[in-house]
Amino acid sequence: MSNQLYAIAEQLEKAIRASSDFQQLKQAYEAVRHDETAYRLFTNFRDVQMRLHEKQMTGAEILPEEVEHAQKAMMLAQQNAKLSQLMALEQRMSMVLADIQQIAMKPLEELYRSFMETE
């Protein structure tokens, strides 16, 4: 990677770290970490999700009880104020990162599009 690209990537990293979206997300994680109930609901929800995801990836059978269990864990997590705040901030951060990605990928998208148009 060229030095210029590297320098801009590092600037981007610093700007993301300094952004209010990131700082708020960090605070939301800290709030969850210091709240025993929220933290337990979070790790439970994450473990249930990870087990389901693993089964999906390996093509293993997913039982209706497991889907129900996952939905219940999600519902309990969303009912917790600290966790619903965390999830909302996660989603906002994801959108910011997707926007950055979309801008950075424009040159390649244009290249592919103009190549396909010649068919």
Add this chain to the structure above:
Amino acid sequence: MSNQLYAIAEQLEKAIRASSDFQQLKQAYEAVRHDETAYRLFTNFRDVQMRLHEKQMTGAEILPEEVEHAQKAMMLAQQNAKLSQLMALEQRMSMVLADIQQIAMKPLEELYRSFMETE
């Protein structure tokens, strides 16, 4: 997204477009587009890949003949000098973009890691 993040994303876009990796990739696409044989091999290879990918996504059965056909299309494409050049430059560009992504994602990775470490 904050104005500062937006401005850096746009700088990144310009730097990618101006990079020698991108410029060489663009030239490689133009070389393929202006070479009838290379272009036909490329579109054939891409169509075969897309059909296989679609089958994988929908869980449809993939016949051994189709795998063979895809391997042959790949081999023919790789034997074409303009296409093997294009594929090598594609791979280099992907690596540059992955490096940028990795740098930009550091703040979030650190956040998740420090959260998990408290378990």
